Amino acid sequence: MLAVMSVDEAVETEPRRRGPRFARFGLVLVAVLSLLFGVPWATLVWSGNDWPLPVLVAGTLLFAGVAAGFPYLMFRGHGGHRDRESRIADTLLGVVWVLFTWSLIGQLAGLVLLVLGVDDPIRSRLVSAGVVVVSAGLLVWGHIEAMRVSRVRRVDVTIPRLGPGLDGLKVVLITDTHYGPIDRARWSRGVTEVVNSLDADIVAHTGDIADGLVEQRLEMAAPLGDIRARFARVYVTGNHEYHSGAQGWVEHMEHLGWETLHNRHVLVTRGGDSLVVAGVDDRTAGGSGLPGHRTDHEAALAGADPDLPVLLLAHQPQQIKDAVAHGVDLQLSGHTHGGQMWPFHYLVLTDQPSLQGLSRHSERTQLYTSRGTGFWGPPFRIFAPSEITLLTLRSGRPGNGR
Incomplete structure (x- = not known):
């Protein structure tokens, strides 16, 4: 009887718990969409442009219709793995983000024109024209940047504990292929x-x-099987795997001949010196409900010689805290995309300790954060070019490397 009552109570109280949460989510969604679409609408359609009534009505209906349809396309596309809806939603998100950003900047420019004595509707129409021209140019350029094969970024990293036999070891980093x-x-x-x-x-x-x-x-991932490396091809999960069948990707990468560093390590030896190459699951893995998936630095380094240098793969820069605690020498990460679309960079830095490049986080531990090789969502990269990174490891010990 007690068990039955407990189940009944759970069924009755669950909607009460979920109700306020969904209400808050709905309010936040409406507020965000109102800002994203409302600011460009106010700048380009309303404001002081004094457009003819048919233009005003058509522009308003266009912005309202797209804003209303956007959540449906996003949830149906990404929630239901429907590619056509995802493509439309992602492109709309990129376009409206750029229009939103440059509408804000345009409003500031409008204040300057006001001080200079330029009256409406000329002032507002100049602002609108500037926003449209700049946004269109950035979107075209950003799409070209997103779709091109990434440039190579070359970085030398000195690891004092690296043995001379490993001096000059070349590590190529790709990430966030999406x-x-x-x-x-x-x-x-x-x-x-x-x-x-x-x-x-x-x-x-x-x-x-x-x-x-x-x-x-399958077709897009297939070329990963043709990638060559002298000693090891290694992979760790990111947060997006946990929305896309993480275990399936772990097994598929192994099928393609990659070492999946699922909280474990391998040893790379050359010239009598060795390097521990370890990997941990993404920090969201533990909340995914997938058995055996979690971030576990201790398991990743179990059995490793503590005197050997450690190269750690961890998807998010934020995981550097545990890397420092476990004496890692160099962590390789992605996740940030370098911001992908300016000025999203500043929002990324509220969650991550590094946006891109090499940074030091303790006397021993360094972090390299890649801007990413692909892109997520909006097919645009604006002031955040993608990269294939060539890291050349340098020894801090005397001796002859290659």
Whole structure:
């Protein structure tokens, strides 16, 4: 009887618990959409433009219709793994973000014109024209940047504990490939060609491999099987795997010949010196409900010689705190995309300790954060170019490296 009552109470009280949460989510969603779409509407349509009534009505209906349909497209696309809806929603998100940003800047420019004595409707129409021209130019350029094969970024990293036999070890980092609703199989083959041209000792992929299940992204992921490395090809999960069948991607990467560093490590030895190459699951793994998936630095380093230097793969820069605590020498991460679309950079930095590049977090521990090799969602990269990173490890010990 007690068990039955407990179940009944749970059924009755669950809606009460969820009700306020969904209400808050709805209010936040409406507020965000109102700002994202409302600011461009006010700048381009309303404001002091004094457009003819048909233009005012048509512009208002356009912004209202797109704003109303956007949540449906986003949830149906990404929630239901429907590529067509995802492509439309992602593109709209990128376009409205750029219009929102430059509408705000345009309003500031309008204040300057006001001080200079420029009256409406000329002032508002100049602002509107500037916003449209700048936004269109940035979107075209940003799309080209997003779709091109990433440039190579070359970085030397000195690791004092690295033995001289490993001096000059070449580690190629790719991350955040985000194979998704836009078919980028050709792009994926191009990335593989660039990586293979770098003659890597180790190739690392630090997660967010795809948005979609393995069977949806087989063609785009296939070129990863052709990537060459002298000693190891290693991979860890990112947060997006936990929306896209993480265990399936772990198994598929192993099928392609990669070492999945699922809270474990491998040893790379050259010239009599060794390097521990370890990896941990993304920090969201523990909340995914997937058995055996969690961030576990102790398991990743179990049995490793504490005197050896450690190269750690961890998807998010925020995981550097545990890397410092466990004496890691260099952590490789992605996740931030370098902001992907300015000025989103500043929001990223509220959650992550590093946006991109090499940074030091203790006397021993350094972090390299990649801007990412692909892109998520909006097919645009604005002031945040993608990268394939070639890290050359340098020894701080005397001796002869290659």
